[in-house]
Amino acid sequence: MVHVTPSTIPLLEAFERDEGCLLCYLWLKDEFQSMEFVEDNEVSMDEAFRRDVTAASGFCNRHMHVLHKVVFSGGIPDGLGYAMYADDTVEMFRExxxxxxxxxxxxxxxxxNVLSKDRTPGAVIEASAEKLDLTLQGTRICEICRRMLLADARRTRTLVDMLGHADFAGRFATSGRLCFPHFVTSIQMVPTRRVNKTAVAALLLETELRCLKDVSRLLAEGGNASPEMxxxxxxxxxxxxxxxxxxPNSVIALALAETERRNPRR
Ligand SMILES: [Zn+2]
Ligand SMILES: [Zn+2]
Known part of the structure; x- marks a missing residue:
């Protein structure tokens, strides 16, 4: 039996909803909760957190826009955090x-004649391009992405563990669905978990094949829902x-590895 714990409850609920990939459903839910998190007064007033946001040159493209939309459509009542993050980042760009x-x-x-080679106008312009690239990229991953990727990894690990239980495995084999990226993440997690690895991997492969066949069939039928699916x-x-x-990806990988090592639960 899958134990009902704070980490399995969201997955069980998402599975019951049956709205496509359950990890995607939880990803989107987490994205909204992350917006609430960064807009929480205690978080946005925290100097260390704001420094991390600035070090990442603000949030990534998607999260800058999602946060803006959520805050200014009234999804979150107080938009004070947004203004502070924007102000910090613009100030850093300006400097x-x-x-x-x-x-x-x-x-x-x-x-x-008194200038060393690296201080000629040409050299300064060349160095500027490099420095600006660093300014744009930042030295950290977007704080919202970082939190979401860690949470996604934890959920995927829990799912793999749950698939090690016969009752849930049986239900998942019949109606479980994973998008292809989440299927790949799940397979990647299998070797690290204490489950019957062969059985869980076989189940994941079989489930994904069923999902892919469903999509092929729907595309062949040409219904309205098939392109979206x-x-x-x-x-x-x-x-x-x-x-x-x-x-760049290498920075993301390093940042995640470092966060996991230093603070596995944050
Ligand atoms: Zn997914
Ligand atoms: Zn992001």
Whole structure:
């Protein structure tokens, strides 16, 4: 029997709802809760948290826009946090541009013969492009992405553990559904869990094949719902794992590994 615990309850509920990939359903739910989290006064007034947001050059493209929409459509009553994050980030951008302006200005004023090679206008412009790229990318992953990726990894681990229980495995085999990205994440988690790995992997493969066949059949039938279902199974819910817009993947991997090591529950 799957034990009813704070970590299994959301997955059991999502499974009962039967609204496509259960991990995608929870991802989207978590995204909204993350907006509430960053808008919470205690969080947005926390200097250390705000420094982390600024170090990531604000939130990523998606989360800047989702937060803006949620706050200003009245989804969250107090938009104070948004204004503070925006103000911090704009200020950091301004300082960065100002420093480059000063450097360029300085390189033009001095006579050429006293300038070292790396302080000529050409060198300053070249260095500016690099510095601005760093400013844009930031040194950290978007705080909302980081929280969501960690939560997604925890949920996927729990799901794999739940699939090790015969009762849930049987139900999942009949009506469970995972988008392809979440299917891949689940398979990646199997070797790390204390479950019957062969049985769970076989179940995941069989379930995914059933989902993919369903989509093929619906696409062949040409109904109205099939294109949307195809997008959901191929790419997952809108925004899933889309964390590469401002920050390169290697930085994300490092940031996540570091967070997990330092603070596994945050
Ligand atoms: Zn999914
Ligand atoms: Zn993000």
């Amino acid at each position: 960065s541009v100002q420093a480059l302006q000063t450097a360029l200005h300085g390189s033009r004023k001095k006579s050429w 195809a997008a959901a199974i191929i790419a997952g819910v809108e925004g899933l794992y889309c964390v590469t817009k401002k920050t």
